[in-house]
Amino acid sequence: MNKSDSNNTNASSHNASNLDIRFLLICLSVQLLINLLILPFIWEENAGRARRKLRYISPEVIAQFAKDQVFLDTPEGQFSLNYRLMKPKMSTAKTKYPLVIFLHGAGSRGDDNRIPLGSLPTQLSRQVWREKYPCFVLVPQCPRKRWWGELEMVELLHAALEKTLKEYENIDRSRIYLIGLSMGGNGCWSFAAYKPEIFAGVAPFCGQADPATASLLTKTPFWVVHGDADNVIDVSFSRNMVEAIQKENGNIIYHELPGVGHNCWSEAFQEPSAMMEWMFQQKKKTAK
Numbered sequence: 001m002n003k004s005d006s007n008n009t010n011a012s013s014h015n016a017s018n019l020d021i022r023f024l025l026i027c028l029s030v031q032l033l034i035n036l037l038i039l040p041f042i043w044e045e046n047a048g049r050a051r052r053k054l055r056y057i058s059p060e061v062i063a064q065f066a067k068d069q070v071f072l073d074t075p076e077g078q079f080s081l082n083y084r085l086m087k088p089k090m091s092t093a094k095t096k097y098p099l100v101i102f103l104h105g106a107g108s109r110g111d112d113n114r115i116p117l118g119s120l121p122t123q124l125s126r127q128v129w130r131e132k133y134p135c136f137v138l139v140p141q142c143p144r145k146r147w148w149g150e151l152e153m154v155e156l157l158h159a160a161l162e163k164t165l166k167e168y169e170n171i172d173r174s175r176i177y178l179i180g181l182s183m184g185g186n187g188c189w190s191f192a193a194y195k196p197e198i199f200a201g202v203a204p205f206c207g208q209a210d211p212a213t214a215s216l217l218t219k220t221p222f223w224v225v226h227g228d229a230d231n232v233i234d235v236s237f238s239r240n241m242v243e244a245i246q247k248e249n250g251n252i253i254y255h256e257l258p259g260v261g262h263n264c265w266s267e268a269f270q271e272p273s274a275m276m277e278w279m280f281q282q283k284k285k286t287a288k
Helices: 003-054 120-125 127-132 151-167 183-194 211-216 236-247 274-279
Strands: 066-074 077-086 097-103 136-141 171-181 201-205 222-227 252-257
Touching: 066 151, 077 120, 077 151, 097 120, 097 151, 097 183, 120 127, 120 136, 136 151, 151 171, 151 183, 171 183, 171 274, 183 201, 183 211, 201 274, 211 236, 222 236, 222 274, 236 252
Parallel strands: 097 136, 097 171, 171 201, 201 222, 222 252
Antiparallel strands: 066 077, 077 136
16 A cells, blocks of 8 residues: 555545544434423423322312302403302201302412312311311302402402302301402402401401501401511511501401411411311301
8 A cells, every 4th residue: 555545544534533423413412402392391291290280179079069150241341250169068958157258369260160179168178177167168260361359350259249149048148258368368358348348257368458448347357367488479468458457446367477488378278277266256246
């Protein structure tokens, strides 16, 4: 082999080696791109699966709540509200029972008429609490992109309540209770201010309120709870509202939970529940 042939062989070997490296780099780049495109879908699917698991409502719970709907005509158009109702296991048709209205948080908005049955409604559907706290349970569902504190939503809540009272004469109108968490806590304050004569007791958990409405709420008993480490709805909202009602000599109990974040309702919706014990002792002197 002469020198020229040797140089050609080395060059060919070098070029082949470069091609192999370039090919390997291309393969790695394609694989990386595929991973970057696919991983978000994998993460989202995993996150969605986790959310569905957290919000799973058992068929046994759902079966105890009948579906219903109410409509409201306004100058802006017609609005509707889905809700579910659980009836007590009545001993006699003449026995009167309290009504608990539960307002869910923003994460349960939608139109499935099922997700809001978690937390307190699920607990109230269990045999122990059905016997301990026999009552009607009204669970409305706020539509997406709406908020319980909006006037139309408060009017729809009132319409659902009025419809339920007409359909069930054995609801004790002197024992209508309102309980809500987060956005539902906002709704408690708004609904109670809209119709303060209705409620025998109201329990807003980590909600926002307008202190200017405090004078409307002096005759309504309140059980208010907020965690001082809440980074979703600042504890100052409850503090300011409680202070405003206290200045009006209102009837209010306030529990501020040290080191607790947004999920301040967990203990109250479990056995034993000081909030539920207090709530079921409340009764209006004059039924409206």
